[in-house]
Amino acid sequence: MSDHSRKPAGASRAVCGGPRMTRRGFLKGATGAAAIAAFPTIVPSSVFGASAPNNRIGMGLIGMGLMMNSHLNKMVRRDDVQVLAVCDVDRGRREKAKKQVEEAYSKQAGVTYKGCAAYHEFEELLARDDIDAVVIATPDHWHAPISVMAMRRGKDVYVQKPMTLTIREGRIMSDTARQYGRILQVGSQQRSERAFRKAAQIVRNGLIGKVHTIYTNLGEFPPPQTLPEEPIPEGFDYDRWLGPTPWYPYNSLRVKGDYGGGWRCFWDYGSRKNGDWGAHHFDIIQWALGMDDSGPVEFIPKGYQGTEYQTHIYADGCKVLRNHPVKNGHMIQFIGEKGEVLVSRGDKLETTPPELKDMDFHDQETLSDVPAGYKGIWLYVSNQHEDNWIECIHARKQPICPAEVGHRTATICHLCGIAERLKRPLKWDPVKEEIIGDPEASRWMDRPRRAPYVYI
Amino acid sequence: MKVLNPLQKVMDKVFGSPSVAERQAVEALIPKLADPEVKNRYAAQMELQDLASDASKPGNSRKRKTLGKVLAAKAADAKVPQPARVWIVRQLEYMGGDEAVPALAKLLGDKDAELAECARRALEKNPASSATAALRKALGKATDPVMKIGLINSLGERGDTKSVALFAKELGSPKTGPTAALALGKVANSAAVEALWPVLNKFPEAGEALINAAAALKAKGNAEAARAIYERLAKEAKSPAVRGAAETGLGKVPAGKPAAKAAGGKKKKKQ
Numbered sequence: 001m002s003d004h005s006r007k008p009a010g011a012s013r014a015v016c017g018g019p020r021m022t023r024r025g026f027l028k029g030a031t032g033a034a035a036i037a038a039f040p041t042i043v044p045s046s047v048f049g050a051s052a053p054n055n056r057i058g059m060g061l062i063g064m065g066l067m068m069n070s071h072l073n074k075m076v077r078r079d080d081v082q083v084l085a086v087c088d089v090d091r092g093r094r095e096k097a098k099k100q101v102e103e104a105y106s107k108q109a110g111v112t113y114k115g116c117a118a119y120h121e122f123e124e125l126l127a128r129d130d131i132d133a134v135v136i137a138t139p140d141h142w143h144a145p146i147s148v149m150a151m152r153r154g155k156d157v158y159v160q161k162p163m164t165l166t167i168r169e170g171r172i173m174s175d176t177a178r179q180y181g182r183i184l185q186v187g188s189q190q191r192s193e194r195a196f197r198k199a200a201q202i203v204r205n206g207l208i209g210k211v212h213t214i215y216t217n218l219g220e221f222p223p224p225q226t227l228p229e230e231p232i233p234e235g236f237d238y239d240r241w242l243g244p245t246p247w248y249p250y251n252s253l254r255v256k257g258d259y260g261g262g263w264r265c266f267w268d269y270g271s272r273k274n275g276d277w278g279a280h281h282f283d284i285i286q287w288a289l290g291m292d293d294s295g296p297v298e299f300i301p302k303g304y305q306g307t308e309y310q311t312h313i314y315a316d317g318c319k320v321l322r323n324h325p326v327k328n329g330h331m332i333q334f335i336g337e338k339g340e341v342l343v344s345r346g347d348k349l350e351t352t353p354p355e356l357k358d359m360d361f362h363d364q365e366t367l368s369d370v371p372a373g374y375k376g377i378w379l380y381v382s383n384q385h386e387d388n389w390i391e392c393i394h395a396r397k398q399p400i401c402p403a404e405v406g407h408r409t410a411t412i413c414h415l416c417g418i419a420e421r422l423k424r425p426l427k428w429d430p431v432k433e434e435i436i437g438d439p440e441a442s443r444w445m446d447r448p449r450r451a452p453y454v455y456i
Numbered sequence: 457m458k459v460l461n462p463l464q465k466v467m468d469k470v471f472g473s474p475s476v477a478e479r480q481a482v483e484a485l486i487p488k489l490a491d492p493e494v495k496n497r498y499a500a501q502m503e504l505q506d507l508a509s510d511a512s513k514p515g516n517s518r519k520r521k522t523l524g525k526v527l528a529a530k531a532a533d534a535k536v537p538q539p540a541r542v543w544i545v546r547q548l549e550y551m552g553g554d555e556a557v558p559a560l561a562k563l564l565g566d567k568d569a570e571l572a573e574c575a576r577r578a579l580e581k582n583p584a585s586s587a588t589a590a591l592r593k594a595l596g597k598a599t600d601p602v603m604k605i606g607l608i609n610s611l612g613e614r615g616d617t618k619s620v621a622l623f624a625k626e627l628g629s630p631k632t633g634p635t636a637a638l639a640l641g642k643v644a645n646s647a648a649v650e651a652l653w654p655v656l657n658k659f660p661e662a663g664e665a666l667i668n669a670a671a672a673l674k675a676k677g678n679a680e681a682a683r684a685i686y687e688r689l690a691k692e693a694k695s696p697a698v699r700g701a702a703e704t705g706l707g708k709v710p711a712g713k714p715a716a717k718a719a720g721g722k723k724k725k726k727q
Contacts, residue, residue: 451606
């Protein structure tokens with residue numbers, strides 16, 4: 001099992017492969033109808049500070065909704081990144097994002113900047129040779145098609161969580177990243193938070209003994225709905241928003257990007273809360289248990305033969321219970337034979353015994369005093385998820401949450417969802433990546449795609 | 457007494473008559489699946505989904521087939537309202553077997569594009585070999601580019617070697633060519649690989665499909681054929697990404713004699 005035990009990705013800024021922006025290249029890439037309005041001016045190098053153009057990463061942003069806001073702000077502030085293009089199926093959103101990028105660069109440079117193209121179709125953005133990397137923050141059902149095409153066209157990828165809509169998509173994405181040598185970071189950014197890393201370090205190093213039970217709170221979405229047809233707003237390409245998923249009449253609640261519901265409620269676009277928060281918390285559990293290239297072996301839905309909590313079980317018997325009350329309102333509670341670890345966002349960490357939380361895993365003196373049984377496993381250190389990705393693009397190193405890790409976590413999300421839908425438990429072989437003894441459930445490992453949106 | 461439609465009669469003859477209970481359960485749900493108040497349809501959808509899920513449990517093959525037959529008959533019945541037919545076909549996507557193929561095949565030609573598309577997806581997932589034949593037959597007749605893209609993709613997903621010539625015919629089309637290339641990459645036999653070389657560098661999917669084909673051949677144990685593809689791509693592909701992937705692939709297959717046939721190279725004449 002790989003443990004990703006390595007020292008932090010350094011600040012190495014080795015020249016990254018791939019073409020850089022040239023005026024000629026930009027013009028060649030900007031000939032699409034959608035990009036005409038974005039005809040660029042020459043960009044003064046002062047916009048990008050000290051970073052030489054050859055070290056600069058030409059960036060495209062795809063899916064300009066709720067989740068992209070923070071990515072956009074992060075990217076336009078980096079002097080080694082130039083956001084060259086944005087893309088969204090909603091004209092209003094893409095034009096707003098283009099304006100945001102251009103205003104940010106104009107403010108930094110003190111001159112008017114008009115160098116960000118706005119695309120309706122991601123294929124046009126990916127066809128540009130001067131775009132080296134893309135951030136994908138669409139709904140889940142578009143993650144894999146865009147990511148796979150981007151990697152095949154030589155782009156590095158940051159893709160929001162969960163990485164995929166189906167288990168098979170994950171296998172394809174991971175294989176594609178390997179085949180094409182691309183740097184793919186999945187946006188399960190809790191891996192880049194100190195408290196979660198420390199929790200994983202404590203568990204992984206055996207400091208609370210063998211972990212037998214884990215509670216995690218994912219919350220609940222309201223049930224999906226059948227919705228009446230509404231007029232499609234002007235400038236919104238609804239058919240493309242649906243993409244490879246089944247057709248339904250337009251309704252604003254279906255496409256709404258909302259942490260509390262919207263498209264996230266619908267099975268067609270994800271695995272509901274299992275995919276939403278599961279992609280964070282199941283991910284940390286996988287990391288802490290050292291299962292990044294494997295996974296659980298059994299999935300039991302809530303309600304099955306009186307099962308009170310949705311449960312998945314690892315081969316060593318460790319059980320993960322969803323929505324079981326977690327002590328002190330934490331997000332995850334690891335219960336081992338010798339102690340406990342409780343962890344949440346906001347750098348919240350509690351341990352039993354309490355001194356575990358004060359251990360500094362990078363301080364050799366502290367490490368010399370650790371209890372017997374300490375395994376000496378170092379976990380990958382990243383303190384900021386997007387920064388880690390960019391550093392890895394420069395250094396051509398694996399980021400903290402690469403495709404295989406994202407695939408294995410998403411597999412758990414999807415299998416929990418499949419068991420919930422089918423209302424029966426599933427046995428899973430994490431080596432062969434097969435559902436055992438249930439051919440009809442196995443059909444859910446992938447979903448047929450609606451034409452013409454068949455890219456994989 | 458209720459009169460059965462002709463298709464249902466044929467299916468009853470082939471697969472045996474479904475139980476009255478299954479038919480009654482589905483018939484009771486149909487008006488609710490098409491309730492004019494759209495919000496009210498959800499409960500009926502879940503009820504039908506639960507029926508389908510229960511019938512698809514391991515060990516329930518007889519029940520699955522019985523329900524599959526009832527659902528197929530309703531899917532094919534033009535008197536059943538469209539929203540109900542769509543949801544019924546979507547259940548067949550995940551539990552339909554050979555008993556559902558004739559009805560789904562007929563729906564591929566339905567004038568309702570949504571129903572036809574749902575039927576295509578259901579056939580893509582259907583484990584019966586007759587589903588492949590139905591999709592192939594439909595591709596031979598299809599004229600609408602979107603339907604063609606769907607059918608090509610479905611047949612590619614099913615790895616249908618008999619469709620290679622049909623796919624190859626599409627490679628010259630800007631609309632269907634890229635999907636045809638990807639489908640050929642999934643089939644990954646020598647004829648499929650052979651068809652892809654002339655269009656390598658015409659559109660990106662061709663080189664990408666050859667990378668997929670090489671990986672598939674390697675996974676099947678045919679490392680020599682994979683190596684031959686990688687070697688040729690490393691020399692001939694214009695896309696730096698594809699050349700890079702080919703170089704990476706070459707590093708993972710042992711050196712050996714190129715397998716000209718699987719690589720799509722021309723056979724040498726015997727001396």
